[in-house]
Amino acid sequence: xxxxxxxxxxxxxxxxxxxxxxxxxxxxxxxxxxxxxxxxxxxxxxxxxxxxxxxxxxxxxxxxxxxxxxxxxxxxxxxxxxxxxxxxxxxxxxxxxxxxxxxxxxxxxxxxxxxxxxxxxxxxxxxxxxxxxxxxxxxxxxxxxxxxxxxxxxxxxxxxxxxxxxxxxxxxxxxxxxxxxxxxxxxxxxxxxxxxxxxxxxxxxxxxxxxxxxxxxxxxxxxxxxxxxxxxxxxxxxxxxxxxxxxxxxxxxxxxxxxxxxxxxxxxxxxxxxxxxxxxxxxxxxxxxxxxxxxxxxxxxxxxxxxxxxxxxxxxxxxxxxxxxxxxxxxxxxxxxxxxxxxxxxxxxxxxxxxxxxxxxxxxxxxxxxxxxx
Numbered sequence: 001x002x003x004x005x006x007x008x009x010x011x012x013x014x015x016x017x018x019x020x021x022x023x024x025x026x027x028x029x030x031x032x033x034x035x036x037x038x039x040x041x042x043x044x045x046x047x048x049x050x051x052x053x054x055x056x057x058x059x060x061x062x063x064x065x066x067x068x069x070x071x072x073x074x075x076x077x078x079x080x081x082x083x084x085x086x087x088x089x090x091x092x093x094x095x096x097x098x099x100x101x102x103x104x105x106x107x108x109x110x111x112x113x114x115x116x117x118x119x120x121x122x123x124x125x126x127x128x129x130x131x132x133x134x135x136x137x138x139x140x141x142x143x144x145x146x147x148x149x150x151x152x153x154x155x156x157x158x159x160x161x162x163x164x165x166x167x168x169x170x171x172x173x174x175x176x177x178x179x180x181x182x183x184x185x186x187x188x189x190x191x192x193x194x195x196x197x198x199x200x201x202x203x204x205x206x207x208x209x210x211x212x213x214x215x216x217x218x219x220x221x222x223x224x225x226x227x228x229x230x231x232x233x234x235x236x237x238x239x240x241x242x243x244x245x246x247x248x249x250x251x252x253x254x255x256x257x258x259x260x261x262x263x264x265x266x267x268x269x270x271x272x273x274x275x276x277x278x279x280x281x282x283x284x285x286x287x288x289x290x291x292x293x294x295x296x297x298x299x300x301x302x303x304x305x306x307x308x309x310x311x312x313x314x315x316x317x318x319x320x321x322x323x324x325x326x327x328x329x330x331x332x333x334x335x336x337x338x339x340x341x342x343x344x345x346x347x348x349x350x351x352x353x354x355x356x357x358x359x360x361x362x363x364x365x366x367x368x369x370x371x372x373x374x
Contacts, residue, residue, distance in 0.1 A: 002027050004027075005027075005028050005029070005143040005144070005307075006028065006029045006030070006031075006141075006142050006143055006144075007019075007020070007023050007028050007029075007030045007031070007142055007143065007144040007145070007146060007307075008031055008033070008123075008131075008132045008140055008141075008142040008144075008145050008146070009030065009031065009032045009033065009145075009146040009148055010032075010033055010122075010123035010126070010132065010145075010146070010147050010148060010149040010153075010154070010155050011032070011033075011034065011035075011123075011147070011148035011149035011150060011279075011281075012032045012033075012034035012039055012107070012117055012119075013041070013042075013103075013148060013150065013279065013296075014041075014102065014103070014106060014279070014293050014296055014297055015148040015278045015279030015280075015281075015293075015296035015297065015299075015300050016032055016034075016146065016148030016149075016278075016279075016300075017032070017103075017106040017107060017109070017110050017115075018055060018106060018296070018297045018300035018301060019146050019148060019278060019300035019301075019303055019304055020032050020110050020113070020115045021059050021061075021106065021109045021110050021113050021115065022059070022300065022301050022303075022304030022305065023144075023304045023307065023308070024110070024113035024114050024115045025059065025113050026304065026305075026308040027308070028143075028144075028307075028308070029114075029116075030110075030113075030114075030115045030116065031115075031116045031117075031118065031140070032110070032115060032116070032117045032118065033118055033121040033122065033123050033132070033134065034117065034118065034119045034120075034121065035120070035121065035122035035123075035135075035149075036119060036120070037119055037120045038119055039103070039107055039117065039119060040100075040103070041098075041099040041100050041102065041103035042099070043099045043174050044098065044099060044174040044175050044176035044216045044217075044218075045096065045097065045098050045099060045174070045176060045208050045210045045214070045215075045216020046096070046097060046098070046099050046102060046216070046290075046293055047094060047095070047096050047192070047208060047290045048065075048069075048094065048095050048096075048097070048102070048293065048294060048297075049092065049093065049094045049290070049291070049294055049357075049359075049360035049361075050092055050093045050094070050360055050361055050362070050363065051291075051294050051295075051297070051298045051359060051360055051361070051362045051363065051364060052293065052294045052297040052298060053065075053093050053094075053095065054363045054364065054365045055297050055298060055300075055301045055364060055365060056105070057365070058301070058365040058368060059109055060109075061105055061106070061109045064105050064108075064109075065095070065097065065101070065102065065105045066095070068097060068098075068101040068104075068105070068211065069095045069096060069097035069101065069102075069210065069211065070095065070096055070097070070190070070209060070210065070211055070212075071094065071095055071096075072094075072096055072190055072191050072192045072208075072209060073088065073188065073190055073191055074086045074087065074088055074188065074191040074192070075087045075088070075089070075191070075192045075194070075352065076188070076191045076192065076193045076194065077193075077194045077196070077346070077347070077348075077349035077350075077351075078193060078194065078195050078196065079196050079197075079198070079347055079349075080196075080197055080199075081195065081242075081244060084348065084349035084350075085349025085350040086191075087349075087350065087352050089352060089357065089360075092357065092360060092361060094360070096192065096208050096209060096210050096216070097210050097211070098176060098210045098211070098214055098216065101210075101211075102293075121134055121135075121136075122134060122135040122154070123135075123147075123149065123154060123155055124154050124158065125154060125155070125158035125159075126145050126147065126155045126158055126159060126275050127159075127273075127275075128159060128272045128273025128274060128275050128316075129273060129274065130142050130143060130144070130145055130273065130274035130275070130315070131145070132145055132155070142274070143274065143307075143315060144274055144276070144307050144315060145274055145275040145276070146275075146276055146277075146278060146300075146303070147275065147276070147277040147278070147281045147282075148277075148278050148279050148281060148296075148300070149281055150279070150280045150281060151263070151265065151280040151281070151284045153277065153280075153281035155275065155277065155281065156267075156277050156281050156282075159272050159275060161267050161268070161269060161272065161277065162267065162268040162269070163265055163266065163267045163268070164265070164266045165263060165264070165265050166263065166264045166265075166266075166338065167261055167262070167263045168261065168262035168263065168264070168286060168338070168341045168342060169222055169223060169224070169342075170202075170220055170221065170222050170223065170261070170262055170341060170344075171220070171221065171222075171223050171229060171259050171260055171261035171262055172218050172219065172220045172221075172259070172260055172262070172287065173218070173219045173221075173229070173231055173233060173257045173258065173259045173260075174216070174217075174218050174219075174257070174258075174260075175216075175217050175218075175219070175233075175252045175255050175257050176210075176214055176215070176216055176217075177214075177215050177217060177248050177251045177252050177255070178213065178214070178215065178248075178251055179209060179212070179213060179214065179215040179248075180215075180247040180248055180251075183247035184244070184245075184247055184248070185244070189209065190209055191207075191209075192206070192207065192208050192209070193206075193207040194206050194207075194346065194347075195207060195242060195245070196344075196346075196347040197241050197242070198344070198347060201225065201228065201241070202220075202221065202222055202225070202228075202344070203219075203220065203221055203225075203228055203237075203238070203241050203242075204218075204219070204220035204221075204347075205217055205218070205219055205220075205238075205242055205245060206218040206220070207245075207248075215248060217248060217252060218287070219233060219238065219252075221259075223261050229259045230259075231256055231257045231258060231259050232252075232253055232254065232255060232256050232257060233249070233252055233253050233257070234253075235249060235250065235253035238252075238253075262286040262287070262341050263284055263286070264284065264285055264286060264334060264337070264338045265280070265282075265283065265284040265285075266283070266331075266334065267282055267283065269323070270282045270283075270319075270323045270327065271316070271319035271320060271322075271323055272316075273315075273316045274315045274316060274319070276303060276319050276322075276323075278296060278299045278300050278303060279292075279295075279296035279299075279300070280292065280296070282299070283295060283330050283331075283334055285333065285334040285337045285338065286337040286338050286340070286341035287337070287341075288336075288337040288340035288341050288346055289333060289336060289337045289340070289356065289359065289360075291333050291337065291359050291360065294359060294360065295329075295330045295333055295334075295359060298326075298359075298362065298364040299326055299330060301364050301365070302322065302325070302326050302364050303319075303322055303326075305368055306318055306319075306321070306322035306325075307319075307322075326364075329358065329359055329362055330359070332358065332359070333358070333359040336356060
């Protein structure tokens, strides 16, 4: 199948690769520009829910991901190491994995679909008429331009999308360490465990097993806590507050890592002419509901469908209609995530109500069965 249409995408992260696969499987020629000299995933681990897992299933990539990921039995919340809740989401599909493994699955999927990926190639600006300009000075035209180039998006900023950016008081250091289950002692160490301490100081460790050997830990501390936000992590501070986690904190202290403050970016519009933004370029959010990648992937998927079935022949109109249809669920997730980050109320446990799981439950592929390559 050849649609005769071409897309230029800035960014080979989860959003860009997801959009590229969907378009390519529907007959588009697609080029992704990645500014880094090599393809790689930033960060450590990640949780995907039903929404993004359905996207991977539609693309024929779910089985490959299942082989390198796991399903934690429970999401457990502890305050001062006392269990306050255990949630299993009523059978809702979810999986934990390393970001590297997810990125590898998406990269292979893109290459199999015929996507051209060019590394060391940065998009420095875009034009609503449907073109991108590279750092080399080359200008390339397309029927659709997608800015999937992250929170510091040059596609977005070159066009001048209106945005409101709010920074939170907290931030996080994400690390991948050995699981060391045999050193942690008795316990349900296959669970995702959200460890909170609010006194004598605010510190949090999100413990996420990714597979048999690797563990993702996210260490949250207020930005004004110089010791808590230090990188490499201050082993004395963290082990004093979480002594039972010393076997995983000790290797974590040997990794430099990066501390990132939480922020929420709300754009007035996600598109302008033939240019559309997805992922953090469009709707960066706090990680409370673990839906940054999920919303990026579902919007990338639905964008590809909308652009392909465009009946008007006017891509700018199609993108406006796509945003109207899809934006509400992302806006609500973004607002809820910001609320949890501001109030730290995830510490109370039992926060994954049906309302809070709205985005996780959503199936963006409904009605699209058979559209994509298997």
